[in-house]
Amino acid sequence: MKRFARLRSVAVSLLVPVVALVLWWVLSADNSSPFYPSLETILTNFRETWLFERAGSDVVPSLTRLALGYLLAVAVGIPLGALLGRVRVVHLALQPAIQFARSIPATGLVPVSIVLLGIGDTPKIVLIAFVCVFPILLNTVDGVRGVERGLEDVGQTFRLTRRQRIFAIHLPSAAPQIFAGMRLSLSIAFIMMIVTEMMGATSGLGFVTLTAQQSFQIPLMWSGMILLGVLGALLNALFVLVERRVLRWHYLSTGRMR
Amino acid sequence: MTKLVVNQLAKTYGDPAKGGVEAIREISFDVREGEFVCIVGPSGGGKTTLLRCLCALHGRSGGRIELDGRDVTQPPPEIAAVFQDYSRSLMPWYSVRRNIELPLKNTIADKKERSERVEWSLREVGLGGLGDRYPWQLSGGMQQRVAIARAIAYRPEILIMDEPFASVDAQTRAGLEDLTLAVRDDVGAAVLLVTHDIDEAVYLADRVVVLSSRPATVMEIVDIDLPRPRDQIKTKGLPRFAEYRTHVLELIRATSQPEPVSEAQQAVAATLHGN
Known part of the structure; x- marks a missing residue:
């Protein structure tokens, strides 16, 4: 019975995508407009281009820059956030600068990063990291400040070391919020990955789709969009997998996962 | 005295x-x-x-x-405490065993001795064998016993x-x-x-x-x-x-x-x- 219910909910979830794809396929089948190629053409292009001709030359570099920028943001955001959240002086000193920096629209920084760091991988990675660091940082600040008073008391009466308090109390207790920040940053990282490749780049998904549009290779542009959608969904699924594992205690103790 | x-x-x-x-x-x-x-x-x-x-x-x-x-x-190291609100004084991300063991890391260097102390304290409060559970898997009374176990394992005066x-x-x-x-x-x-x-x-x-x-x-x-x-x-x-x-x-x-x-x-x- 339970199995049947699950099967049914999967079927319901698949209904809209399948109908959309079928409609797209049928309605675009004998389309003569060069701007709206048939789905068949797009998928053929997808197979020929992304599997696997450009996988190594464009997809891998894009994802590598994304991963490096994102991990850099995590590596800086969490420790700095914990420091800002727990040490008042640091917070006072850095807060105005942080508020200023995070208010600059991210895309506006692309030209600046090129001027400062050239057109290689470095400016792209740095820019992704720069933009992604704020949601993680600010959520960590908030999280380590919201630690239960009771747990602080435990840390003090049992004379836990500063290190123990940070790693056994503050960070785990802030983890749900930190993950919320990381999830937001991941989608921002994905956007920044494309944006940084549309200016001063010679490879990558953003570079290919932009060039495709400019050189009237419309099917390539469309298949690039499909790839982006698939990649985004996969990245998010991967993130959810990691989050569910790390925050298992959180979901179970708050009754949000069985 | x-x-x-x-x-x-x-x-x-x-x-x-x-x-x-x-x-x-x-x-x-x-x-x-x-x-x-x-x-x-x-x-x-x-x-x-x-x-x-x-x-x-x-x-x-x-x-x-x-x-x-x-x-x-x-x-002071001679004092251990049990607080009123057990649900806010145990760490939900740690098993019962790790909750009790955490303060002992600073007082008992030997790993074996430490884990023996944890098991002893669990038996003492009648929770022997439940060390691998998480606090939120236990009833309120049991959680408070975990808090008591953590306090006595610390060997307070x-x-x-x-x-x-x-x-x-x-x-x-x-x-x-x-x-x-x-x-x-x-x-x-x-x-x-x-x-x-x-x-x-x-x-x-x-x-x-x-x-x-x-x-x-x-x-x-x-x-x-x-x-x-x-x-x-x-x-x-x-x-x-x-x-x-x-x-x-x-x-x-x-x-x-x-x-x-x-x-x-x-x-x-x-x-x-x-x-």
């Missing part, structure tokens, strides 16, 4: 000149080695403030706290308990009281337990410190001369138990503000009396 001396302890929150709240005033009492002392007082009367001062969780406005003759300014059984049902409560007595006998630590439950205080204690309402002062220190081991039915059935209970209750009632009677209550009372 006197273990802990509290002398003229005072604590005021904020600036007294600008409407600060005087929580406790000139409180003096002592705790002897291995003694069971209960502190009772009306609710909201500064009992928790007193305990937080003793644990050095916050500063005090005056007086001295001496442990073995040394002034207590930092949380004084165990401080802040309303430890306030959030569990009556059945569980009686069980935890007896568990605390049994554990105290095994461990030999002095226990300083705060409660608003007079029966509980008289049942558990060698001495009961009765506090007044805010600002809390010591009204009387009552020696409880009841035979040990104590028993929920036999001890509570003794005439002397009733006498102690009545005496403490009278003290508390004398210091508590009478509850204001609302107009609605007066109306109900009038109806009931047929007016």
Whole structure:
């Protein structure tokens, strides 16, 4: 019975995508407009281009820059956030600068990063990291400040070391919020990955789709969009997998996962 | 031997000149080695403030706290605590075993000895074999036993308990009281337990410190001369138990503000009396 219910909910979830794809396929089948190629053409292009001709030359570099920028943001955001959240002086000193920096629209920084760091991988990675660091940082600040008073008391009466308090109390207790920040940053990282490749780049998904549009290779542009959608969904699924594992205690103790 | 001396302890929150709240005033009492002392007082009367001062969780406005003759300014290693709200004092991200083990990492270097201590403390509170569970998988009473296990595994000379059984049902409560007595006998630590439950205080204690309402002062220190081991039915059935209970209750009632009677209550009372 339970199995049947699950099967049914999967079927319901698949209904809209399948109908959309079928409609797209049928309605675009004998389309003569060069701007709206048939789905068949797009998928053929997808197979020929992304599997696997450009996988190594464009997809891998894009994802590598994304991963490096994102991990850099995590590596800086969490420790700095914990420091800002727990040490008042640091917070006072850095807060105005942080508020200023995070208010600059991210895309506006692309030209600046090129001027400062050239057109290689470095400016792209740095820019992704720069933009992604704020949601993680600010959520960590908030999280380590919201630690239960009771747990602080435990840390003090049992004379836990500063290190123990940070790693056994503050960070785990802030983890749900930190993950919320990381999830937001991941989608921002994905956007920044494309944006940084549309200016001063010679490879990558953003570079290919932009060039495709400019050189009237419309099917390539469309298949690039499909790839982006698939990649985004996969990245998010991967993130959810990691989050569910790390925050298992959180979901179970708050009754949000069985 | 006197273990802990509290002398003229005072604590005021904020600036007294600008409407600060005087929580406790000139409180003096002592705790002897291995003694069971209960502190009772009306609710909201500064009992928790007193305990937080003793644990050095916050500063005090005056007086001295001496442990073995040394002034207590930092949380001392001889004191372990069990707090009222077990669900906020255990770490949900750690198993029961790791919760108990965490403070021991600084006191027991040998890993094997440490894990033996954890297992011993779990058996002591009747949770042997449940070390791999997580706190949220346990009932409230069991979680509080984990908190007690963590405290005794730390091998304190004084165990401080802040309303430890306030959030569990009556059945569980009686069980935890007896568990605390049994554990105290095994461990030999002095226990300083705060409660608003007079029966509980008289049942558990060698001495009961009765506090007044805010600002809390010591009204009387009552020696409880009841035979040990104590028993929920036999001890509570003794005439002397009733006498102690009545005496403490009278003290508390004398210091508590009478509850204001609302107009609605007066109306109900009038109806009931047929007016």
